[in-house]
Amino acid sequence: MNRGALLFAFNSPKYNYYDMAVATAKRINHFLDIPVTLVTDSESLPVKQSYQFDNIVMAPADKSNKRDWGLWYNKGRYRAYQFSPYDETILLDTDYMVNSDKLLTTFDLPTDFCCHDTTSFIMHPDVSQEVLSVYSFKTLWATVVTFKKTQRAKQIFDSLEMIQNNFDHYASIHGFIAATFRNDYALTLATRIVNGHTTPIEDVIPWNLLHVGKNTSVYKNKDDEFNTEYTVMFDNWNRGKIRKEYITIKDMDFHVMNKENFMELIHE
């Protein structure tokens, strides 16, 4: 069984996802000791490459999605099954900061497909879990997906494609806004369709996905390439004033929602 990680990186006018993918790939190699395949397009791939990916799969980006901050080329994640050269794959968002070997445990889970269903926000302990809509399901997260090359995993990715192509329809049924395509929502629905409209407990990674969310910034404590110690600073609004609060964290993976912050972390 060969194992590896898969990253999708399509540069948008605002963010250089290729640079993010390189930084994340180096950390995957260092902490997980597995190869990384990149899915990208010719516009994102620089002529001179400082890092050697295990494989580079060239695929056109679907540029039809946008969100509040601009264009967002996140569609086409369903091609992960087709593009992964590995028997067992960790599909990661490029803005996921790997700081430990914890993700390797997902290969040992007795399932062929798993992702997170619960999140924690650093310094925001009481944030409620995201739902598709008030009368729909709790969201699964496409940030980290581990899958094996099985028929069921393929069906989930096929369903993901179907949902992406008919996102308005599913948004209408489940009562969420269709204007921005979300892989998290599509994944939630795809796994339910394939699993007889349930989410089997086996398909859930048994720990929380850690987010760095709003009003929160992360700073490296050391300038090493593979630093694992960070200071997390939070703007706590209290009676109309901001009070800065901080904690230090180490050896803990986290997902940085603020792309500028992630770029600062990899470029400092």
Place this chain on the structure above:
Amino acid sequence: MDTTSLIAEAKARFNHNSAKAYLKDKYDSKFIVADQTGLWRANLETLNFLNASSDEWVILIDTFNNPVRVNRVELLEKLNGTYKTVMESWYKEWIELEKKR
């Protein structure tokens, strides 16, 4: 700017409760062990049951709610090792955290 200066300049306060919550999040996940086709949590309940039993083979409900027949001693050794390692690291970090009060 280094983080120590950043904290001083921002007059930031160390948030003990958030740090405690982060530690729990971090170490909770490390108690999970895949062994003998089941997924286990190295918690006191499971350890106590395995310790208290004298049978070579026992059937346990794993974290996915599946009944799994396991070699008791092998699982006990593995979970015991995990529990000790994780708790020692957690305790060490907790002591560091307490110093920041």
